[in-house]
Structure formats: C-alpha cells, structure tokens
Amino acid sequence: MFFKLLNNKNTNKKRIGDQKEQLAKAYLVQHQLRFIEQNFHCKWGEIDLIFQDPTSNQLVFVEVRYRSSKQYGGAAASITPAKQQKIKKSALFYLSQRKIEPNLRFDVIAIDGNEINWIQNAFS
Numbered sequence: 339m340f341f342k343l344l345n346n347k348n349t350n351k352k353r354i355g356d357q358k359e360q361l362a363k364a365y366l367v368q369h370q371l372r373f374i375e376q377n378f379h380c381k382w383g384e385i386d387l388i389f390q391d392p393t394s395n396q397l398v399f400v401e402v403r404y405r406s407s408k409q410y411g412g413a414a415a416s417i418t419p420a421k422q423q424k425i426k427k428s429a430l431f432y433l434s435q436r437k438i439e440p441n442l443r444f445d446v447i448a449i450d451g452n453e454i455n456w457i458q459n460a461f462s
Contacts, residue, residue: 358404359386362447365454371398380431383424387447388432397442399429401460404449413448414457422461 359376367373371389374397378385387400401421403413425444433440446460 355402355404358449359402361449361454362400362402363387365447365456366398366400369456378428378432380428380435382427382431385425385428385432391443394443395441397433397438398445399425399432399442400445400447401425402447402449406451408450412450414446414455414460417446417460426461 363373363376366387366389370393371391374388374390375385376387378388385399386402389398389400390396391398401417403416405413405416422444429442429444430440432438433442443459444461446457448455448457
C-alpha cells in the first residue's frame with residue numbers, strides 16, 4: 339500500500355511537471371522563440387527545453403521549475419549551483435554531439451502558482 343501511494347505521488351508529480359513544461363514551451367513560442375527539442379537526456383542530466391532565439395541567433399537551453407507557492411523561496415531559488423553545472427555540462431554535450439558552435443544562453447522559466455517568470459541569461 340505504501341509503495342502504491344508513493345508511486346501515485348511520483349506519477350502525479352511527473353504529470354504536473356510535464357504540464358508545466360508544455361506551458362513553458364507554449365509561452366516561449368508565443369514570445370517568438372523557435373522550438374528545437376524537449377527533454378534532451380545524457381549522462382550529465384536533462385535539458386527541459388531547447389529553443390533558437392531568432393533575434394540573437396542563440397541556442398537557448400531552458401530549465402523549467404514549478405512551485406505551488408513562493409513559501410520556501412519559489413521556483414527560481416530551487417536552481418542550485420549543482421543543478422546549473424549539470425545543465426551546462428548537458429548543453430556542452432548537446433553542442434558537441436551536433437557539432438554546433440557555442441552561441442548559447444541559459445534561461446529559466448520559473449512558475450510559482452499561476453505566475454510565469456522568464457529569466458533570460460539566468461546563469462552562465
């Protein structure tokens with residue numbers, strides 16, 4: 339019974355995460371970014387969304403974070419330096435795998451409740 343409750347919680351968390359990623363994707367497309375790929379996995383981690391910014395010709399690696407409230411610092415505060423390193427290593431692997439020159443930036447879509455905050459150049 340405990341495993342089933344734990345499994346339901348994980349399934350629900352994944353479903354909510356997938357919904358928030360879709361929301362972030364639609365938001366960025368609406369703001370004129372061109373969608374490239376979603377949920378890129380490698381041995382260093384995962385990149386939630388990858389876009390091309392036609393105004394700067396940059397490849398944009400996007401981390402999507404959701405929190406139901408800002409009570410414990412909010413979604414943006416949940417991106418630790420360790421998480422940033424994983425994203426950077428994953429992005430460099432993505433670039434090398436596809437033989438793309440490194441013209442990139444790292445953005446965050448922080449969703450707190452119903453509020454979407456797009457942080458461009460969130461870290462480097």
